[in-house]
Amino acid sequence: MPNDDLAAYRPRIRDFLSRLGVEVAPDGTMRCINPDHPDEHPSAHCYDTNVYCPVCGVSWDIWDACGLIKGMGTGKSTFRERVKIVKETLGDFSGADDRGTVPRTDTRKQASPSAPSFIPLSVDEAKSVYTAKRLLELAPFSPAVTRQLGTDLEIAGSWTCKDESGRVEILSVRFERKGDRERFQRKEIERLDKIVLGFWASAGTGDHGPTVRFKGCPVRLFGRDLLAARPDAPVLIVEGEKCWKAAQEIPGYVPVTWNGGAKKARLADWSPLVGRQVVIYPDDDRPGLESAESLRHTLQSHVQSVRVLQPLPDARKIKPQAADIVEALQVRSPQEMAEYLGNGPEFAAEARGEPVRQQPARNENAQSDDGHDGSEGGGRGGSHDAGDLTPDAIPFRILGTADDGLTYFLDRSERMQTFRLGSLTKTNLQLLASIDWWEGMFPKNSRGQGLDVDRAIDWLIEASNGKAFDIGSIRGRGCWRIAGASGTTYLYHDGTSTYGGPDPDRVYQRKTRLDLGLDGNPAVAETRARMWAAASALSFETPADCARLLAWSVLAPFCGALPVRPAVFLTGQSGSGKSTVLQYVVKRMARGLYVTNVTEAGIRQELQLDCLPVVVEEAESGEEESRMRMRNVFALMRQSFSDDSPRILKGTTQGRSISYVARSMFLYAAIQPGYEREADANRIAVVDMRKPENNWAEIRAGLACAFTEESCAGVRAFTWAHLAEIIEQAERFSVAVHDRTGMDTRYSLMEGILWAAHWRVWKNAFPTDEQLAEWLPTVYASKPVERAEDDSESMIQRLMDEVMPLFDAPTKRYTVEHLLRTLARGYDTEDPAADLAKYRKTLNTLGLYVDSKGQMCVAVRNHHLGRMLGAQYSRVLARHLLCLKKGETVTPPGETSRRCMVFSAGLLEGDPPI
Numbered sequence: 010m011p012n013d014d015l016a017a018y019r020p021r022i023r024d025f026l027s028r029l030g031v032e033v034a035p036d037g038t039m040r041c042i043n044p045d046h047p048d049e050h051p052s053a054h055c056y057d058t059n060v061y062c063p064v065c066g067v068s069w070d071i072w073d074a075c076g077l078i079k080g081m082g083t084g085k086s087t088f089r090e091r092v093k094i095v096k097e098t099l100g101d102f103s104g105a106d107d108r109g110t111v112p113r114t115d116t117r118k119q120a121s122p123s124a125p126s127f128i129p130l131s132v133d134e135a136k137s138v139y140t141a142k143r144l145l146e147l148a149p150f151s152p153a154v155t156r157q158l159g160t161d162l163e164i165a166g167s168w169t170c171k172d173e174s175g176r177v178e179i180l181s182v183r184f185e186r187k188g189d190r191e192r193f194q195r196k197e198i199e200r201l202d203k204i205v206l207g208f209w210a211s212a213g214t215g216d217h218g219p220t221v222r223f224k225g226c227p228v229r230l231f232g233r234d235l236l237a238a239r240p241d242a243p244v245l246i247v248e249g250e251k252c253w254k255a256a257q258e259i260p261g262y263v264p265v266t267w268n269g270g271a272k273k274a275r276l277a278d279w280s281p282l283v284g285r286q287v288v289i290y291p292d293d294d295r296p297g298l299e300s301a302e303s304l305r306h307t308l309q310s311h312v313q314s315v316r317v318l319q320p321l322p323d324a325r326k327i328k329p330q331a332a333d334i335v336e337a338l339q340v341r342s343p344q345e346m347a348e349y350l351g352n353g354p355e356f357a358a359e360a361r362g363e364p365v366r367q368q369p370a371r372n373e374n375a376q377s378d379d380g381h382d383g384s385e386g387g388g389r390g391g392s393h394d395a396g397d398l399t400p401d402a403i404p405f406r407i408l409g410t411a412d413d414g415l416t417y418f419l420d421r422s423e424r425m426q427t428f429r430l431g432s433l434t435k436t437n438l439q440l441l442a443s444i445d446w447w448e449g450m451f452p453k454n455s456r457g458q459g460l461d462v463d464r465a466i467d468w469l470i471e472a473s474n475g476k477a478f479d480i481g482s483i484r485g486r487g488c489w490r491i492a493g494a495s496g497t498t499y500l501y502h503d504g505t506s507t508y509g510g511p512d513p514d515r516v517y518q519r520k521t522r523l524d525l526g527l528d529g530n531p532a533v534a535e536t537r538a539r540m541w542a543a544a545s546a547l548s549f550e551t552p553a554d555c556a557r558l559l560a561w562s563v564l565a566p567f568c569g570a571l572p573v574r575p576a577v578f579l580t581g582q583s584g585s586g587k588s589t590v591l592q593y594v595v596k597r598m599a600r601g602l603y604v605t606n607v608t609e610a611g612i613r614q615e616l617q618l619d620c621l622p623v624v625v626e627e628a629e630s631g632e633e634e635s636r637m638r639m640r641n642v643f644a645l646m647r648q649s650f651s652d653d654s655p656r657i658l659k660g661t662t663q664g665r666s667i668s669y670v671a672r673s674m675f676l677y678a679a680i681q682p683g684y685e686r687e688a689d690a691n692r693i694a695v696v697d698m699r700k701p702e703n704n705w706a707e708i709r710a711g712l713a714c715a716f717t718e719e720s721c722a723g724v725r726a727f728t729w730a731h732l733a734e735i736i737e738q739a740e741r742f743s744v745a746v747h748d749r750t751g752m753d754t755r756y757s758l759m760e761g762i763l764w765a766a767h768w769r770v771w772k773n774a775f776p777t778d779e780q781l782a783e784w785l786p787t788v789y790a791s792k793p794v795e796r797a798e799d800d801s802e803s804m805i806q807r808l809m810d811e812v813m814p815l816f817d818a819p820t821k822r823y824t825v826e827h828l829l830r831t832l833a834r835g836y837d838t839e840d841p842a843a844d845l846a847k848y849r850k851t852l853n854t855l856g857l858y859v860d861s862k863g864q865m866c867v868a869v870r871n872h873h874l875g876r877m878l879g880a881q882y883s884r885v886l887a888r889h890l891l892c893l894k895k896g897e898t899v900t901p902p903g904e905t906s907r908r909c910m911v912f913s914a915g916l917l918e919g920d921p922p923i
Contacts (some may be wrong), residue, residue, distance in 0.1 A: 018095055019058040022071040028098050032521045035614055042077045071095060081253055098641035100444045128212050128219055129176035138210055138219050139180045148184050153205050161187045165370035168250035171234040179229050180208045181250045181268050207268045228276040236281050239263050243286040247334050248297055252472055255335045258343040271300035287312045288350050292318035294331035317356045405441040409478030416473050423519040433466045481516045486523050487620025488567035499570050499732055525566055526722025527729050534773050536720050541771050543715035544594055546708050548586050548701035553788045557694045560763040563728045563770050568674040571619025573651045575759040576675040581698030587678050593712035597721045609641035620672040628677035646675040650692050691756035731769050738775050739765040749785045768895050799890035804878055816850035828852055832859040833917035858901045863914035866899045868907050891916045
């Protein structure tokens with residue numbers, strides 16, 4: 010089997026995984042495909058040609074991935090069968106461009122410099138944008154850099170790619186671990202690790218200047234400015250920016266290269282070399298020689314001449330393995346190298362006994378220069394116009410073009426595909442339908458052989474034009490509410506099948522199946538009672554806490570259809586059973602996204618259009634960075650609470666905005682609630698746990714027996730069967746909660762739907778009005794709604810209300826709250842220089858200080874506070890929701906250091922009281 014046939018499949022590993030039902034996130038994150046690695050939290054990553062799992066420490070290409078997924082292993086004995094499966098899944102594939110032009114950049118894989126976001130810079134602009142400080146700040150965001158070099162970096166070299174007019178397009182920068190070069194020179198380390206990143210600029214937003222980026226760096230031809238300056242000089246192709254810089258010393262030649270390594274040579278635009286004499290000096294190793302030979306076959310029909318030279322054998326004395334032109338210039342002078350380039354021996358793969366990828370020879374008699382055969386009409390034969398084919402005759406579905414400029418399709422596997430009509434390729438066609446179908450519809454010649462890519466693309470553009478598509482009609486996995494003329498119905502989409510409905514006006518994405526067991530038998534009352542009893546044995550602070558948690562767990566799988574989506578904060582000290590609840594109850598009941606140390610963007614990107622529950626473990630928000638991260642996660646929760654919430658708008662690098670409507674239910678687990686805003690309190694039900702008195706082994710055994718896969722599927726089927734009743738009854742419960750507690754509408758709606766689910770699923774029937782009126786007082790008597798205003802909250806208020814004489818001005822008296830908020834907000838007074846200093850002095854006597862972030866710092870020990878609030882004040886205040894740090898060393902200006910409790914700046918937000 011020719012190597013070039015197989016090589017064409019390697020870059021399509023992500024497409025292959027998708028077709029086999031393996032989910033790969035937009036950033037490449039995925040679950041490990043090793044069957045021996047139960048990867049609950051995705052740890053693997055899909056790159057251009059392979060999958061790598063840092064836990065297993067193994068990398069797999071497309072053939073290995075096929076073996077692992079299909080259970081065939083990765084041994085040689087199954088290789089031919091794996092190749093067959095890959096080809097059947099992806100169809101026949103050729104990397105050649107049927108248009109007869111020099112292959113250009115694959116627009117699916119890299120940012121194009123012609124896209125609006127890409128901007129070339131003048132040399133002066135580039136110097137101000139690509140600063141060393143900025144590059145060192147960005148580099149650690151590359152997983153490859155941090156994995157190999159860590160975060161303590163230094164720049165070891167840089168190379169600039171300019172276009173024909175001399176504007177800077179790409180800056181390739183070489184990074185090394187700080188201090189490694191000196192250690193290498195002292196022979197303290199045997200190897201000098203390094204990584205080259207390509208940086209490019211996009212247009213900034215508003216008044217901001219260009220934005221520096223490295224992700225999605227386009228592959229460009231380095232040396233185009235030199236080619237423009239010397240249009241008649243022969244061209245020298247070398248591999249790598251360092252070699253390109255060194256080759257500029259060689260007289261008589263214009264050196265060029267590309268960024269990204271040997272495997273990305275096919276992504277560069279080689280059209281500036283058309284009609285020139287070309288010499289390729291390869292790296293002296295197998296990948297370099299294969300790349301050079303493949304490049305020769307690519308160019309030979311478009312340049313005047315092209316030769317691949319045999320690397321200088323003498324260069325191996327400098328570098329035994331993979332010697333390049335840098336080593337060659339150490340054993341030959343630039344003039345001698347110029348002579349070698351003109352008269353040196355050409356490389357012959359057969360002479361070394363090494364197989365090199367070969368491209369099929371071009372049949373000059375069969376094809377003309379435009380890539381069509383020589384028959385009359387360019388082989389139009391069986392080609393079609395857009396109107397010739399009915400929808401039933403097309404194995405894919407054209408949805409239309411949306412406002413984002415992309416055209417949407419459902420491919421032959423009913424998976425969503427999006428392309429720009431102006432940059433369609435043969436690969437795009439193959440994603441939609443098999444190559445056999447395209448060749449049958451648009452043969453290249455009258456004999457029905459080959460594919461006329463140009464005509465196929467023209468037909469697809471014509472068939473797609475004029476069809477408008479609303480992105481809002483796309484829906485992912487989860488439960489959806491459908492409002493129709495005959496009333497409201499509900500639909501659940503598990504990725505492959507839908508239950509309920511119908512919904513002909515929308516498109517449901519085909520994704521990896523998330524089976525809830527809705528087609529199974531609903532759990533009977535005895536099963537549900539057994540599950541309730543097992544959960545009640547856990548160490549919930551009150552029965553109402555258990556009821557809220559189980560109600561959330563049965564509603565969460567259907568969160569997309571709910572009118573409101575309550576969140577839960579599962580709290581308790583270490584050892585109270587939070588992990589047990591998550592493992593045995595929540596994860597088995599509510600299938601969704603389980604994360605830790607997550608960002609709001611990460612959740613959005615993982616969910617995409619799915620309506621799934623989100624469980625955030627270890628949701629503490631102590632440090633400033635984690636607090637800001639969790640604030641954004643809470644903001645996403647607030648937007649998810651109801652369909653009436655405003656849409657989320659996010660900017661893109663193309664200067665457009667993308668709107669998101671999240672429909673998830675959130676559960677957070679932490680030692681204590683970590684939300685800071687009052688707006689979160691009426692959307693989140695706090696479920697408290699305490700350390701158990703019973704034996705943990707007995708509790709877990711009971712949970713394992715009760716919450717089985719079968720029983721949990723049965724409860725989900727039961728909830729699905731009664732979902733409409735629960736939603737209808739929720740309003741009655743909400744009114745009753747509001748009348749009983751006096752809380753606002755949002756809190757009442759949250760509690761109402763939880764209690765409706767609790768009664769229907771776990772108590773088997775809805776209560777009468779009399780039963781509900783009798784039951785609610787017992788719920789809120791055991792845990793009053795006002796419990797958030799605990800002794801720590803009262804103590805804070807007592808402190809704020811305390812009136813103090815101003816330092817050195819006893820006739821002026823202010824509340825502590827006024828002094829703190831004034832300093833936090835920097836308000837002017839009649840005599841700001843004097844009064845603010847006096848404010849600080851006054852607060853200092855109480856051990857209080859406002860830092861530069863507007864955070865209140867309270868001394869752990871202060872005798873004035875002790876007399877005012879009680880000797881144990883520090884223990885009480887440390888339990889406050891907004892206490893971020895309980896023993897931070899703080900040094901106020903002009904004062905001695907002290908251990909303080911640090912409170913969130915949110916405590917002092919707002920104007921000082923008058």
